[in-house]
Amino acid sequence: MIGLLVAAPLLGAAVLLCGGRHLNRTGHWLGTALAGVSFVLAAVLFVDMLGRPGDDRALHQHLYSWVPVGGFQADIAFQLDQLSMTFVLLITGVGTLIHLYSVGYMEHDNRRRRFFGYLNLFLAAMLLLVLADNFLLLYVGWEGVGLASYLLIGFWQHKPSAATAAKKAFVVNRVGDAGLAIAIFLMFTTFGTFAFGPVLANAEEATQATLTGIGLMLLLAACGKSAQVPLQSWLGDAMEGPTPVSALIHAATMVTAGVYLITRSGAIFNAAPDAQTAVVVVGAVTLLFGAIIGCAKDDIKKALAGSTMSQIGYMVLAAGLGPIGYAFAIMHLVTHGFFKAGLFLGAGSVMHGMNDEVDMRKYGGLRKYMPVTFVTFGLGYLAIIGFPGLSGFFSKDAIIEAAFAKGGTQGWILGAVTLLGAAITAYYMTRVMLLTFFGEKRWQPDERGNEPHPHESPKTMVIPMVVLAFGSVFAGGLFKFNDAFVNWLRPVTSFEHGHPPIGVAAITTLTVVVLLIGVAAAWLQYGRRPVPVVAPRGSLVTRAARRDLLQDDFNHVVLVRGGEHLTRSLVYVDNKLVDGAVNGTAAAFGGLSGRMRRVQNGFARSYAVSMFGGAALLVAATLLMRAV
């Protein structure tokens, strides 16, 4: 039954990618249907799970022994517990909606069948990732989603920028993957196994150094997949992919896998405080880093990408807080899945109507032309900034409280950072909203004289947006009601109530205040006066933020240029030194034989001399030997 969850989209991927052209007309519906099948299966399993008591909800399924070599026993086996279930529902639910959306969005692309094949492949890999019952199988899903992400970012391969972005994403992710691999090696040498059960149950018995090592390596993996500093640089470029991809993979599901990994390995982190501190620091830094980038981008998708980075920073930070944070990290992850996917789909809908223009400075006043998109996007916007009563409010507020509850100086710093992040979030999202839907229209005909005619998108695109908007509005409240979500996850992730040093009401008030400040700041800058179509030069910080805070420049200079020089000089070394040494030996022998050839001059008397000389030497040697 659990295996079927993975098998359905995998089958779809196989059929769509290997099938011929005759599937072009129906392929997208097949892909959508199989995603739907997975969702229905997940729902059935969910209902079944609810029927059992809290501690008895985990399901296990052992399919077969995968790699048995000596003490190394890897199995294809699944584990479905509350944490996995949450992800499965999110992945299949949002996944199905986005499949549906893509039917309309990719209508005019003649490679639509392949697009759906890749999407199905992604679903299968992502489900494998969250359903695996050991770290090696998780690794398979981990790289599998990386592959799907690679294929989908580079879907429009004829654009060099897309191909480069895809490669960059995969390579940066590979750095993280190497971290995960090393973590698995460490588990194997420490515990003799890497299955969740025995490793997590016995985590505390390992030495502190080992645990810290495993924790840091897992964090490296999470940084790669979840675009956390210092491995965040790929996410902005990943927006080269089609918008549904950005919504599904680079907002709602794949990029949150790092949070899943940290939460899943909670037992290890709980026993390794140093690693936990590192997680919190990474989360806090990324939270601000992403938010600052989000403020400066004029490309609507890249602004949203910065926002994604920042929101995942919240989740990672919460996950680093330990048992007081895990549940809130996952809760924010789910609500974020709803509103960020909704925002991206809204952005896609806007681009669909605007001839694929992405520069927000060339939008303006679109609320009149796209009312449904405006409303759904607006609800997503209110949710993400944490407007009281909507999803984001509950989940983000909980994280801020948990950050304060960390205690001591750390708690104050983290609390301040999360509050600051909330203010910046309000600022940049308001900016996006104002630039896109308010003000005067700013678009002009392009070089060929095509003027965009903004229009509302077809039904297949609108329906998913509406559904996600509902989620953005109500999910948070639903989860918060009676602490339902926390209680649901408690058996898996363990939970402790945090006690912030200042009152909960005070924190909530503070949150709302900083939110209003952020909104007001954005309105002062972009709402009150007309927006220039060409971006002003901006301050030093703005310019740096537009360039992703110079991270790419650093990468380019140090890694790309440096790497090019290194490989080029190595090629030279290989040709001249390693090969040269061998060729040199050959040449030396050639030269030597050339010299020796001269002895053979053809003069009978010189041969006679060498003959006599040789004979004399032999005689002398014989005499000498005898004398000795």
Next chain:
Amino acid sequence: MNPANYLYLAALLFTIGAFGVLIRRNAIVVFMCVELMLNAANLTLVAFSRMHGNLDGQIMAFFVMVVAAAEVVVGLAIIVMLYRSRHSASVDDASLMKL
């Protein structure tokens, strides 16, 4: 008479022959020097035969003489051919392994 004296004579003859081979250019003279060396060898063989009181050395000397005779035939023929083509009997002129 002390048989060792025969050996000294043989050594002297051999040395004369060897130097002749090395320093003379005329093929006929070189050839004669080679013969001188062969005969020096014969002389030692006979002398040793006498010293050891058996006939092995003398028999060996006969073999050498037969071989020397065969060599003279072939060698002189080559020298004649060489002289015909080059109008000289110098060994240094014949350094190209062809006529």
Next chain:
Amino acid sequence: MADTSFPLLTATAVLPALGAVATAAVPAARRDAAKWLALVVSLGTLALAAWIALAFDPGGARYQLTESRSWIADFGVRYELGVDGIGVAMIGLTALLIPFIIAAGWHDADPLEDASPNRRWRPTQGFFALILMVEAMVIISFAATDVFLFYIFFEAMLIPMYFLIGGFGDRAHSAGEAEGAKQRSYAAVKFLLYNLVGGLVMLAAVIGLYVVTADQLGQGTFSMQQIAEARAAGELTMATNIERLLFLGFFLAFAIKAPLWPLHTWLPNAMGESTAPVAVLITAVVDKVGTFAMLRFCLGLFPEASAWATPAVIALALVSIIYGALLAIGQRDIKRLVAYASISHFGFIVLGIFAMTSQGQGGATLYMVFHGLSTAALMLVAGFLISRRGSRLISDYGGVQKVAPVLAGTFLVGGLATLSLPGLAPFISEFLVLVGTFSRYPAAGIVATVGIVLAAVYVLLLYQRTMTGPVDKPEIERLPDLRPRELAVVAPLIALLIFLGLFPKPLTDIVNPAVEHTLSDVRKTDPEPALPEVEAAK
């Protein structure tokens, strides 16, 4: 157990040898008949190899299907064959790949249109006969349990390989016809000289081995089994220095064949200049004899010396991994890139062998098989691409994906297998090698892990530069997609890569006991986990 009266191993080697003779004898005009004959013979060999795999009992004796006849009695040389699980896997790989190599090279040796009308001129027949000849010799090498017998075929396979590299190159050479012929002959001579030097040193060591055994046992022998028995009974003890020297003699030959840094420079030349199927033959089949022989002969004959040399060998393997990958990134020539990638992979194999853990050596054995499959997939597709455009330079391509999506797709799968993507077979072997290395030498394991990041760089860089981007060259616009024959070559390879990636158990079942034997040869056991009670509880 199989019926031992039928010499199955001999038959598996003799069939392609006879096939080679028959193929070479086909008249000049009947070119196609020669091709079909070669293909049928190679498929027959595959059937025999499958029979070997079925007849082999993983739980049985170490060497099975043994044959033993006296050959050169004066020197104690025997015609002794036998396979352990590793040998079965390698013979299976060889027999499996040859039909694909033949089918992929179907037109590689056709005479040109304006070729000389000489009726006795038969390049096609020669090409396929040489391939079958190599197959026969490789199979004997994998099956030989007599050191001298192994040595003879280890060296003899250089001769057909020399002619395959020097005699058959790509149709259009980017440096012009005359320059191409020059580079080809340079590559062939380089290949021959490198391997001959190794072989010569090995011959000295083989003779040394004979002297040692003759000295201590009274009668010199080359038989693995006799030597092992004598060792176990304490009748044969080698002096430390002599054992080390003999080890070095054997190891040098295998390290050149494998090839290990810094003895690798013949491989890029040889693979670059030969046609793609021959390049696959070199790296996927012939080179494997080197790594296989390290596992069987170096460890089996000289266990103490192997342990002594391990740190140095591991260092060389690590250099190979990183160095090969970095050079692959810097290449401008598709085939040379694959060659350097192979050098990196051979580094992994050697690393696994000398990690001396069951994961490392089991992984190394699987690596040999899976690397054969993945390189074959990548290189053969690259060959199809090169034969279309007539250039090996990466910069002559771009945007192929748009005009030939199936070609690009299969190329990508081959590339992903090369970078060890999970779900494809090479992932399993690479992970096992890394785990096995890490559990004994953590630092080496971490350094080797860097190799998997670099692998992603060189594969994706190659894919990006050749397959993606706009179609801005007129030659690319007219590029046809894969033809049915070519698809028939690639599709089964890809299917195998996926199948073995998901279900490698049939192979691991055969290989595991053999690895245990090898480990007991060198008297090593796997390191215990730090918390053994956890595993016990599991």
